[in-house]
Amino acid sequence: MDAVSLSAVTLSGHFARDFPEMAIAWRAEEVPDPELLVINEPLAAELGLDTDFLTSSDGVGLLTGCRLPVDLTPVAQAYAGHQFGWYAPRLGDGRALLLGEITHSDGKLRDVHLKGSGRTPFGRGGDGLAVVGPMLREYLVSEAMHALGIPTTRSLAVVGTGRLVQRETVLPGAVLTRVATSHVRVGSFQYAAATGDTGLVRRLAEYAISRHYPAAAAAENPYLALFHAVTAAQASLVARWMLVGFVHGVMNTDNMTISGETIDYGPCAFRDAFDPAAVYSSVDDGGRYAYRNQPVVAEWNLARLAESLLPLLHEDQETAIGLAVEALDDFRRQYSAAWAAGMNAKLGFRRGLEDAVTGPLVEELLVLLQEGQVDYTSIFRSLGKAARGEPEPARQLVPDVTAFDAWVERWRALSPDADAMDRVNPVYIPRNHLVEGALAAATGGDLDPLFRLLDAVTRPFEERPGLERYAVGAPEEFGTYRTFCGT
Ligand code: AMP
Ligand code: MG
Numbered sequence: 001m002d003a004v005s006l007s008a009v010t011l012s013g014h015f016a017r018d019f020p021e022m023a024i025a026w027r028a029e030e031v032p033d034p035e036l037l038v039i040n041e042p043l044a045a046e047l048g049l050d051t052d053f054l055t056s057s058d059g060v061g062l063l064t065g066c067r068l069p070v071d072l073t074p075v076a077q078a079y080a081g082h083q084f085g086w087y088a089p090r091l092g093d094g095r096a097l098l099l100g101e102i103t104h105s106d107g108k109l110r111d112v113h114l115k116g117s118g119r120t121p122f123g124r125g126g127d128g129l130a131v132v133g134p135m136l137r138e139y140l141v142s143e144a145m146h147a148l149g150i151p152t153t154r155s156l157a158v159v160g161t162g163r164l165v166q167r168e169t170v171l172p173g174a175v176l177t178r179v180a181t182s183h184v185r186v187g188s189f190q191y192a193a194a195t196g197d198t199g200l201v202r203r204l205a206e207y208a209i210s211r212h213y214p215a216a217a218a219a220e221n222p223y224l225a226l227f228h229a230v231t232a233a234q235a236s237l238v239a240r241w242m243l244v245g246f247v248h249g250v251m252n253t254d255n256m257t258i259s260g261e262t263i264d265y266g267p268c269a270f271r272d273a274f275d276p277a278a279v280y281s282s283v284d285d286g287g288r289y290a291y292r293n294q295p296v297v298a299e300w301n302l303a304r305l306a307e308s309l310l311p312l313l314h315e316d317q318e319t320a321i322g323l324a325v326e327a328l329d330d331f332r333r334q335y336s337a338a339w340a341a342g343m344n345a346k347l348g349f350r351r352g353l354e355d356a357v358t359g360p361l362v363e364e365l366l367v368l369l370q371e372g373q374v375d376y377t378s379i380f381r382s383l384g385k386a387a388r389g390e391p392e393p394a395r396q397l398v399p400d401v402t403a404f405d406a407w408v409e410r411w412r413a414l415s416p417d418a419d420a421m422d423r424v425n426p427v428y429i430p431r432n433h434l435v436e437g438a439l440a441a442a443t444g445g446d447l448d449p450l451f452r453l454l455d456a457v458t459r460p461f462e463e464r465p466g467l468e469r470y471a472v473g474a475p476e477e478f479g480t481y482r483t484f485c486g487t
Contacts, residue, residue, distance in 0.1 A: 028065025029118025033162025081254025233260025
């Protein structure tokens with residue numbers, strides 16, 4: 001077989017071509033000493049990219065944006081956004097580039113995007129760079145989310161740049177190659193709407209429909225159908241986060257996709273103990289993005305999307321607002337339904353059980369977990385064993401054993417389906433102490449802990465001997481977890 005070369009990589013430039021108002025042609029910064037740290041071979045195969053090519057110097061050149069097919073025009077995308085509630089009219093890719101779109105084996109397009117590729121005109125005060133730890137964190141957590149079945153952007157590779165980057169300390173630089181069904185965000189619509197050019201908003205909506213919700217094109221009001229579809233996708237997504245104990249950390253409108261994929265893993269975390277008020281991000285003083293606030297914030301962000309779409313919904317503004325409000329009302333219902341269905345699955349409830357029977361059992365269990373500060377992931381997985389008549393592992397996690405035993409007896413009377421539970425309750429999630437340990441080692445040059453953790457969390461439902469330490473909460477000395485925005 002001929003060696004695959006750069007000329008064999010077909011990336012289209014749809015967004016760059018169709019949205020000149022929202023894209024600045026830009027080149028990546030030179031990388032002094034590139035070193036491929038991690039490559040996602042299964043994802044590369046799905047994208048029709050040859051691993052031998054990607055690991056070659058041309059391939060690494062593509063993954064850093066330094067050697068590109070001649071006809072390719074990378075762009076920095078413009079977007080606006082509400083950050084912690086405050087509107088910023090001009091954010092955009094300050095340290096990222098959209099290389100272009102590539103066809104996935106499912107026949108649909110994917111964006112190929114670099115993060116940490118150098119300062120762009122959207123860079124404001126930033127240096128345009130990224131460092132090894134946070135890029136590997138995004139790689140690890142996004143791939144774990146994907147393995148958990150939660151919609152997310154994917155990670156194709158992380159390349160160390162050999163450049164030293166000033167953060168609180170001097171750290172090794174890196175570039176992440178991210179793959180998404182698109183990078184159109186709520187903030188993209190806010191940006192388009194703020195230009196006052198309704199034609200631009202309409203084109204962006206049509207682009208979003210064609211890439212994500214083609215069925216909406218046939219609706220009587222395609223733009224209203226688009227908004228309904230985004231609302232449904234986000235309701236389902238945030239319910240999935242809640243069910244798995246994920247805290248995104250920075251749910252700004254520029255970090256919320258139109259596709260319904262999780263994006264931008266910054267100060268995110270999986271909680272260990274069940275604590276609905278859990279806040280992890282050190283910059284989130286008010287707890288705006290605390291675990292329990294996530295559905296509320298998602299709805300708030302969707303209202304910002306609705307505002308941006310208003311001129312498309314109806315020519316009469318009052319009517320448009322009425323339509324938007326009515327559509328947004330669906331969010332709570334959809335979220336609650338998705339959450340309840342997910343919780344019923346986690347507890348192995350069989351079809352046909354009345355909500356009046358399952359609802360109180362769910363509520364009582366969550367109270368027990370919260371009062372006992374019980375490890376969320378471990379307890380649900382252990383309940384699978386309890387459903388098989390082996391309650392001891394679960395009992396050992398719960399301080400109030402008497403109350404728990406009484407609960408288990410009522411729950412088991414409903415014959416929960418243990419096998420179904422094991423398909424939705426993971427054994428391995430990227431626990432904060434494991435992630436921090438793996439990233440610290442990787443920053444120091446030892447990638448082995450990262451690869452081992454990656455192996456555990458990318459097959460999360462399969463309990464495997466030898467991986468016991470990946471299935472338990474943090475040791476006491478790990479203390480209260482805080483993630484920092486120093487990305
Ligand atoms: P994020 O918190 O990663 O969602 O980023 C928010 C905004 O800040 C985006 O517009 C980023 O492009 C920009 N940004 C973050 N870090 C940097 C950096 N080191 N240099 C330039 N821009 C940055
Ligand atoms: Mg962002």
